[in-house]
Structures are given as structure tokens and as C-alpha cells.
Amino acid sequence: MTSFYTHLPLPADPPNTSPERRSSYSLERFLQEPEQKELSPASSIEARYLDTAEIALRHKRMQDQQSPVNSMGAYGLPPPGQQRGRPRLLLMGQRRSGKSSISSVVFHKMPPMETLFLESTTKIQKDPIHSFMDFQVWDFPGQLDYLDDTFDFDNIFGELGALIWVIDAQDEILDPLSRLHSTIIALQRSYPMINIEVFIHKVDGLSDEYKLDTMRDIMQRTQDELADAGFDNVQISYHLTSIYDHSIFEAFSKVIQKLLPQLGTLENLLNVLCSNSGIEKAFLFDVLSKIYIATDSSPVDVQSYEICSDFIDVIVDVSEIYGYDRKNPDEAAQPSPPVSPGAAPAENTQEVSSIIKLQNGMVLYLREINKFLALICLMRKESIEKKGLVDYNVQIFQNALQRVFELGGGVRVALAQGPDEEEQQEAAHPEPWYRRLCVEGSGGAN
């Protein structure tokens, strides 16, 4: 990384738009947008975003009525807004496989080395996570046999968001695998829609070849075992993870994304944003956990994700040192009023933004969406030369996002609606990062 952005250079090239990529998204096909050779005028982009959001919302309503998954709720949960509780992520697996470490590193910012001193879990740890979406992480003691008759199976698995099974790849895997298989078989009988994620964990220090062999072995054994038990089509996702790199955040990103009914809509909005603003890759991040909840449909390469994730760390660290209290935090949480095309949006927005130029000619652009979410875009330096347009498009994206979430109901977006129980709880939590941040979009630090 070289420098924080401090000036607005001259106009630039057309955006890097891939028509094939965009047309693969059904919602965009409805829009019948003309082939684009240049950056669109801001006004047409606004119209397109609003249309996209509108169509996406209608599409979602239809899905809620029609889809078996949505009518049951995603992964066995009631639809958003009717959920009895928060979705649960259950962390299960053998003793010392790394469950508590994962939870501490991802959700509590514990430095990975400090997990060496974690004590063994003796009872179920229920950890409520207050973020862009409220959910709970339940950390199970490795020695617990929850398939035992004395456990209330329904109580544990009833409101499940995902079952995350952690296997220590540096240890022997046969015993944990056999427990995994019996759990899946038991779950298939009562909760066939359940979302099963296998974390092949502690892969740091293993060669790439060994990692892949282990993963193949686990997948094959699981498939065979389930087929023998008469379950041929169980959907299981496998992730190679370690707390010592970004892989654990990436794996959690994928787990959380599956719980978001709005995911398709978010991806569509990000696709439109990227194609109209010359953005190569865009991530919508949950700032506190560094989980990305959506990205555009171009493939995610690890380096892009890592650098965006590091960018959040930089911003949070800078804010810790140089931040200041914002005068009117409630206003900052309000949706930004629409900006007329051509008008400078800076005056009526309080969102934080920051730009870093990289040595390889790329630019990282961060924009706060609300107190939980930040948009991070990776683009060529020529694209950021039209910063006014990028800012404008991002603001339209932000407004569309708020409309999508308002309808979704299950996801909390920082729309100020007067204090409620959740906000009171939040008051007990530390100050949100953006209120202390000083790197502003006008260029340069205040």
C-alpha cells in the first residue's frame, strides 16, 4: 500500500463490464438495459438501481410465497420477520478441534496466538452476536453426546441456521468423522433442510497436496457412509480453514451468506454497481467480524479478499487512534436522502470513506454503508478518477440496499427508528467504529 488518496484526478475509461457475467443474473435480464460502452450518466444509474431494487423486492415476495425453502424459512427457519429466535450457528466437533478458538477469533477479535491459552469448554457456550444480522453462536463441548436421549434434540437443532462441524486436520480423523456421520444421519430424519458445513481445520502448516488429499478423503468417506445409510443427496459444504489466516473468515462468510434471503438481490445490486462504476471487485463487509456478506458475481480470488479484509483492519486501527466522536450519530444512521444528478453528495452524507492507492496501480475504496456494513471496492486507478460518479453510484446503491433490507425484515440495518430493545442492548456495547473514524471522503484525514 502506498498512500491515502488526497486528490481528484482527471476523468477515466469506460468501466470493466462483462456482459456475459451480468446477463447470467436473472434479475438483471428483466431490466433490459442497453449495451453500455461508457460510464452511465448518474440519473440513469439511479433509475436502474431503483428498478433493480423494486424488481428484486417483487421477486423476493414471489419467492416467499412459492419456494418450499422460503415458505419453511431458509434452512428450517421461519421466513425473516417471523423468526421465533435468532438463527443459530452450532459449532460441533471433537475436543480440542478448535471450536472455541474459531468463535473467539472471528467474533471477538482474539489474536490467534492467544487461543493457545483457551481452556476446554465444559458446557454449551451461547454467544449472541449483534451485528448486521443478529444470530447466536453455540459452542459445544467436544465430549458432549447430544445424540443421547437425555438431550432435547429439537431444542438444539430446532432453530438452526447452520451446523458447523470442526475436524482437526492435524489429528486423526476417523473418530470425528464417524460422529459427524451419525449426527448427519440423525438430522436427516428430522431436519433434512439443515445446512451442514464441515470445517477441515488447522490446515496451516500442512502442504497444499496434503490438505486436498485430506479433504477428498473426508468427502469420499462421508458420501459413502451416507449413501450406505440411504441418504444420497445430502448437501454438505467443505471448507479448509485456519485461524492463522483469512480462510476462517472466508468460510464463515460463505456460511452466513447462506442464511441471507436477500443474497441474490445484494449480488445483483453489486453487479450493477461494479459494471457502472468501473469497479473490478466489490465486497459488502460486516465490519466487526470481517465477514463479507455479499460480493459481485465475478470470482473471488483470495488475494482480493485478503487485501480488502486487511483494509478494514487498517481503518479500524486508524479510527482507534485518531478518531473523534461524531456530533450527531443518529443522523449518520439515517438513510441518505437522494441526491439530484450532478449535485455534490458530500454535504448531506456523514458516511466514512477512505481510498488507498496500491503499488500495482489498483485502488481500494471503502465506504461506510451503516454502522455494521462497509462496502469495499477494488478498482483500477483510472476508475477512481471519476470519483464523483463512483460516490454517487455508491450512494444510490446504499439507498437501494436499505430498501431491500427494510422489506426483508430479518436483517437489521441501521435505520434510526427510535430506541427499541435491541438499541438499548447496543448502548451497552462499545461505540461503533464509524463514529470515531476520521478519514473522510472529501480526501485526507481531518
Ligand SMILES: Nc1nc2c(ncn2[C@@H]2O[C@H](COP(=O)(O)OP(=O)(O)OP(=O)(O)O)[C@@H](O)[C@H]2O)c(=O)[nH]1
Ligand atoms: N495450528 C492451529 N491450531 C489451532 C487452530 N485453531 C485452534 N487451534 C488450537 O487448538 C487448540 C484447541 O482449541 P480450542 O478452541 O480450545 O478447541 P475446542 O474445540 O474448543 O476444544 P473443547 O473446548 O475441549 O471442545 C488450541 O491450542 C488452539 O490454539 C488453527 O487453525 N491452527
